[in-house]
Amino acid sequence: MKAVDERLRRWRLVLGSEAADGTGVSLGGKDAAMDSALGALYGSGLPEAGRTPSGSGGDRSAGLGASAPSVARWLGDIRRYFPRSVVQVMQRDAIERLGLSALLLEPEMLEAVEADVHLVGTLLSLNKAMPETTRETARAVVRKVVEDLEKRLATRTRATLTGALDRSVRINRPRHRDIDWDRTVRANLKNYLPEYRTVVPERLVGFGHASQSVKKDVILCIDQSGSMAASVVYASVFGAVLASMRSLATRLVVFDTAVVDLTDQLDDPVDVLFGTQLGGGTDINRALAYCQSRISRPADTVVVLISDLYEGGIRDEMLKRVAAMKASGVQFVALLALSDEGAPAHDHEHAAALAALGAPAFACTPDRFPEVMAAAIEKRPLVSSVTPGDVPDTLGAHP
Numbered sequence: 580m581k582a583v584d585e586r587l588r589r590w591r592l593v594l595g596s597e598a599a600d601g602t603g604v605s606l607g608g609k610d611a612a613m614d615s616a617l618g619a620l621y622g623s624g625l626p627e628a629g630r631t632p633s634g635s636g637g638d639r640s641a642g643l644g645a646s647a648p649s650v651a652r653w654l655g656d657i658r659r660y661f662p663r664s665v666v667q668v669m670q671r672d673a674i675e676r677l678g679l680s681a682l683l684l685e686p687e688m689l690e691a692v693e694a695d696v697h698l699v700g701t702l703l704s705l706n707k708a709m710p711e712t713t714r715e716t717a718r719a720v721v722r723k724v725v726e727d728l729e730k731r732l733a734t735r736t737r738a739t740l741t742g743a744l745d746r747s748v749r750i751n752r753p754r755h756r757d758i759d760w761d762r763t764v765r766a767n768l769k770n771y772l773p774e775y776r777t778v779v780p781e782r783l784v785g786f787g788h789a790s791q792s793v794k795k796d797v798i799l800c801i802d803q804s805g806s807m808a809a810s811v812v813y814a815s816v817f818g819a820v821l822a823s824m825r826s827l828a829t830r831l832v833v834f835d836t837a838v839v840d841l842t843d844q845l846d847d848p849v850d851v852l853f854g855t856q857l858g859g860g861t862d863i864n865r866a867l868a869y870c871q872s873r874i875s876r877p878a879d880t881v882v883v884l885i886s887d888l889y890e891g892g893i894r895d896e897m898l899k900r901v902a903a904m905k906a907s908g909v910q911f912v913a914l915l916a917l918s919d920e921g922a923p924a925h926d927h928e929h930a931a932a933l934a935a936l937g938a939p940a941f942a943c944t945p946d947r948f949p950e951v952m953a954a955a956i957e958k959r960p961l962v963s964s965v966t967p968g969d970v971p972d973t974l975g976a977h978p
Contacts, residue, residue: 616669689720694723696724700811700812703811733823802887877908880909925940
């Protein structure tokens with residue numbers, strides 16, 4: 580019976596009082612408060628400004644009202660009753676469903692929210708409208724998220740890319756411990772002796788040793804249109820991590836219809852983020868033209884375009900630039916998104932055109948980005964570095 584009662588209780592919380600009369604379940608205490616918090620966000624109607632949830636659990640259309648105090652109280656309630664991951668989803672839904680973005684310009688509101696990547700994206704979109712009284716609070720919120728992301732991503736990124744950079748420098752007279760046996764065997768397949776079922780390694784291929792010199796140039800070219808908010812946040816963090824590696828020369832470029840080079844701010848990703856302007860149009864061709872003009876060592880350069888590929892500029896010129904960069908030896912990576920959300924809406928025709936040029940476009944989660952970069956540095960096939968679920972079906976690029 581307890582299992583049945585628990586299922587009915589959960590259904591009652593999901594459906595709300597009006598739709599759940601048939602459950603026969605009444606709520607009290609913490610459950611009633613949880614139901615009120617859910618009803619304020621997901622209920623069918625919104626009351627007059629300033630009305631706050633009743634806490635009785637009997638009215639699923641209580642609403643949040645339109646005042647900062649009522650919303651701040653609601654934010655406190657959901658943090659009290661729900662786990663952090665659920666709180667972040669509910670905050671996002673409140674901003675999108677109820678148009679509460681303007682309230683985020685008030686410092687007391689920012690202090691009450693649970694900070695995450697999506698909240699940072701919203702704050703960045705409001706950056707130009709943000710009063711000075713709110714700006715420092717907003718920077719503190721953004722810095723907390725950025726520092727958490729750096730702790731999560733930096734160590735693994737540096738380790739993965741350091742290994743890839745070391746392996747990308749090959750020597751032909753290695754010591755035994757430095758022999759790259761996989762590449763050595765492939766380089767000597769013509770010397771296979773079938774009677775002995777072995778390969779004679781006339782030429783040994785070895786791993787190079789780390790040095791302090793710059794081995795690769797990396798250009799991150801980031802679309803800052805509104806739909807790319809989470810990707811901008813993650814890319815800025817990765818840009819700062821890559822810039823901290825002496826063996827990489829990292830450049831970070833953001834664009835809409837204009838192009839802005841934020842490389843000189845890479846020591847602080849928060850400055851990078853507040854230097855972006857989410858929203859507006861898209862001119863990928865102009866951005867790639869700028870990136871192309873900054874390439875001095877094509878064979879040692881990796882260009883990462885992060886965009887949903889909705890081009891507002893000259894499509895044919897964009898594709899010609901990608902083809903020219905690849906022909907010169909540049910490793911070109913096209914990411915439709917750098918986020919945990921999966922493949923976004925994107926221009927399938929442009930993605931297919933890039934794939935035809937040997938630059939398959941795919942979405943990438945932040946946890947997989949170091950592996951994608953390592954593959955680009957070592958000039959390995961990119962699609963083998965992502966899982967089948969990361970690659971859009973429309974490209975036919977599953978590994």
